[in-house]
Amino acid sequence: MARPAVDVFGSGGVSLGSKIVCDGYADGCPVRVQTHVHDDHMGDFNKSKGQQDIFMSPETRELLIAERDADLEYRDNLIPIPRGGEYPLDDGSTLTLLPSGHMLGSSQVAIELPDGTRCGYSGDFGWPLDDVIQVDQLVVDSTYGSPRSIRRYSQSEAEDCLLEVVSKRLRYGSVHISAYRGTIERVLHVLAGNVNVPILASERLMREIKVYQDHGFAVGALDALDSEAGRFAIGERSYIRLYSKGDGFDKELIEGTSVKCSAFFTVGTDHPLMEFSSRSYSVALSNHADFEETLAFVEATGATTVVTDNTRNYGWELAVAINDRLAGVRAEPSTNSPVPS
Numbered sequence: 001m002a003r004p005a006v007d008v009f010g011s012g013g014v015s016l017g018s019k020i021v022c023d024g025y026a027d028g029c030p031v032r033v034q035t036h037v038h039d040d041h042m043g044d045f046n047k048s049k050g051q052q053d054i055f056m057s058p059e060t061r062e063l064l065i066a067e068r069d070a071d072l073e074y075r076d077n078l079i080p081i082p083r084g085g086e087y088p089l090d091d092g093s094t095l096t097l098l099p100s101g102h103m104l105g106s107s108q109v110a111i112e113l114p115d116g117t118r119c120g121y122s123g124d125f126g127w128p129l130d131d132v133i134q135v136d137q138l139v140v141d142s143t144y145g146s147p148r149s150i151r152r153y154s155q156s157e158a159e160d161c162l163l164e165v166v167s168k169r170l171r172y173g174s175v176h177i178s179a180y181r182g183t184i185e186r187v188l189h190v191l192a193g194n195v196n197v198p199i200l201a202s203e204r205l206m207r208e209i210k211v212y213q214d215h216g217f218a219v220g221a222l223d224a225l226d227s228e229a230g231r232f233a234i235g236e237r238s239y240i241r242l243y244s245k246g247d248g249f250d251k252e253l254i255e256g257t258s259v260k261c262s263a264f265f266t267v268g269t270d271h272p273l274m275e276f277s278s279r280s281y282s283v284a285l286s287n288h289a290d291f292e293e294t295l296a297f298v299e300a301t302g303a304t305t306v307v308t309d310n311t312r313n314y315g316w317e318l319a320v321a322i323n324d325r326l327a328g329v330r331a332e333p334s335t336n337s338p339v340p341s
C-alpha cells in the first residue's frame with residue numbers, strides 16, 4: 001500500500017500533503033496551520049513566523065497576540081480564517097477549520113488537495129463535537145489513545161466535584177487552583193457566582209481571560225493580585241487564586257489548599273477527585289477526549305486511512321485499537337521521520 005499523504009514529523013509537526021504542515025515548521029512547506037496555542041503545539045513558531053504563511057482561527061490569533069510580542073499583531077502572514085468556511089490556498093488546495101472543543105480558538109484542520117484527496121488533522125479535541133471534518137486520510141491526536149484512558153464520570157460531575165471541594169476548603173483559608181489554558185477559564189466559569197470570595201489572577205492570565213470574554217465566553221469577574229481588592233483578600237486569607245502558564249504554581253503553600261485540574265486515569269478510579277492530603281487535591285477536569293471518545297471521533301470523520309500521532313503519546317496502542325474496532329479503517333502510527341530538508 002502506498003504511504004499515506006499525511007504523517008507526523010519527529011518534531012511534532014503534522015504534514016497534510018507535501019505543502020502544508022500543522023503546528024510545526026518544515027522546509028518546503030509554505031503553509032503552517034496553527035490548531036491552538038498550547039506550548040506542545042507551538043514548535044518552531046518563530047521560524048515559521050519568518051518564513052511561512054500561518055493560518056489560524058481569529059481567536060487563536062488574538063490569544064497569541066495577548067501572550068506574545070506585540071509584533072504579531074502587525075504581521076500580514078498570520079492569517080485569521082473563520083472556522084466553517086473554505087479557504088483557497090495558492091497551491092490549489094482548499095483549507096477548512098472547524099472548532100475542536102479543546103479551548104478558545106482550537107481547530108480541527110481539513111485540506112482538500114489539488115488531486116481531490118481530503119486530508120485532516122484532529123488537533124487536540126474534546127468530545128462530543130457538533131461538526132466533524134470529513135476526510136479520507138486523518139492524523140489523530142493520541143494523547144488518550146491508551147485503552148486505559150477511560151473516564152468513568154462525566155465532565156459535569158467533575159465540575160460539581162471541583163465546586164464542592166473548593167467551597168469546603170475555603171472555610172480553612174485560601175484555595176489555589178492550577179490548570180492548563182482553556183481549562184482554567186472553565187474553572188472560572190464553574191466558580192464565578194458560586195463562591196463568595198474574590199478570585200485572583202496574574203496580569204497575564206487576566207489578559208488571556210479578556211480574550212475569552214471578548215468572544216462571548218461568560219467567565220465571571222476577576223481581581224488582579226496587586227489590586228486593592230486583591231491585596232486585601234490576600235491579607236485576609238480569603239480568596240481563590242488561579243494559576244496557568246507562567247504563573248509559577250507554588251509547590252509549597254504556606255497556607256491554604258492546592259487543587260490541580262488535569263485529566264488523570266487510574267485503573268479502578270471511578271471518581272473525579274483525588275485527595276493527597278487535607279490541603280492537596282486533584283480534580284479530573286479536562287478539555288480532552290478520552291480513549292472511547294477518540295475512537296468515536298475517528299469514526300465520525302469517515303477516514304479510511306488513519307495515522308496516529310506517535311510523537312507525543314500512545315500512537316501504537318491507538319493504531320491497534322482502531323484496526324481492531326473500526327471496520328474498513330486502516331491505521332498505523334506516524335513515522336516520526338526527520339523534517340524534510
Ligand SMILES: [Zn+2]
Pocket residue numbers: 036038102124
Ligand atoms: Zn492542547
